[in-house]
Amino acid sequence: MIKIFLKQQKSLLRKHPWIFSGAIKSIDGKPILGESCHVYSADNKLLAIGAYSPKSQIAIRVWTFEDREINKDFFSQRINAAWALRKSIGIDKVSNSFRLINAENDYLPGVVIDKYDDYLVCQFLSAGAEYQKLKILEALLDLNLTENIFERSDTDSRLKEGLKKVKGCLRGNPPPNFVSISENNILLRADIVNGHKTGYYLDQRDNREIIKKYSKGNRVLNCFSYTGGFGIAAASAGASEVINLDSSESALQIAKSSATLNKIPESIFVCQKADVFEKLRFLREKGESFDLIVLDPPKFAESAFQVKKAAKGYKDINRLAFHLLNQGGFLFTFSCSGHIKQDLFEKIVADAALDAGSSAKIISYLNQASDHPVALNFPEGKYLKGLICYKQ
16 A cells, blocks of 8 residues: 655645645655545545645545545546436536546546546546546446446646557547537537547537527627537527638537537528637728627636736736627627636726727626536646626
8 A cells, every 4th residue: 555645634634635746745665646545634644535646746636535445446436426416407408419527626627527428538648547548437436327338538638647648549439520419409529539638628519509599680609619509699699790711621610510510501601710719800890890709719818827828828818808899889898817807807808998099888697517526625626717707
């Protein structure tokens, strides 16, 4: 049994699941990458059991604060509890695609599992998750949701853990080119093999439903559209025109195919490959205007060191959006950068409106979908923040 002794344990007493390397006093034994270790206070009191990751700043990710074995039964209990939560909120009645396991927020650090129709897509992002992969898969199969399991552990975060990127079929049949998502009475296509994240932005489901209420008869500009989810939702609710902007031609082609699935006319659903920053400036120079604008950019801040640069980027696109927004129009603006906190994001948007000479007010706050819960002991789990702003 590997024992790790800490210099300080304040965060652990608050049940936070991360232990940084600087908090470690000594290690009794030679743990291998991802191995489960017993974590003790300086006075030899057992605090937790967690996975060791010597190459990461987060040296230990806690599996449990109880003295118990980390085996298949442990993972079955965690997975069953997560599935029970999803069923209790009725997510399986709203969509055939949802997040089943949300890493630390479902008490399984580094484990992300999304369900897309008849496929489960897994990410094992930490050393501990990789070490326990087979036990997790066995527990997952016992749930009997599907036998088709695909791995998308091909993110840069694995490199920080001393792991290689991995992608491929783990169980069952290889996925088709596109998987069909049924979501709140609209149809969407997802590329779970090569698409962003595990194939789609399931965390925006609730917000795609909300946008329908603001779309009828309106001209919509959907920026950083990816495969067009917000645009499809707006068009299905009666938008007069939707223009989708994204830098990926392949993503826009998927958006077009989703529009066809929903019988949305090509005349009102436009997809344009563009650098969004440049395109917004071009549209402003042309004197274009819109009734509803969506800003859902990729993560601008991957670390705390990038916050200042990211803030400039968020301010730039929001300022341009306010210029393009008609009076009485609505701006749906988002940040998925966990390092950009809620109060900072609001200040950025407020400064953008001021620079654009616009009077605007926040009429609603938006968050990640309910199948992406935030554990109270892990506030870092709240990464997606959004505002609906009304231009006076």
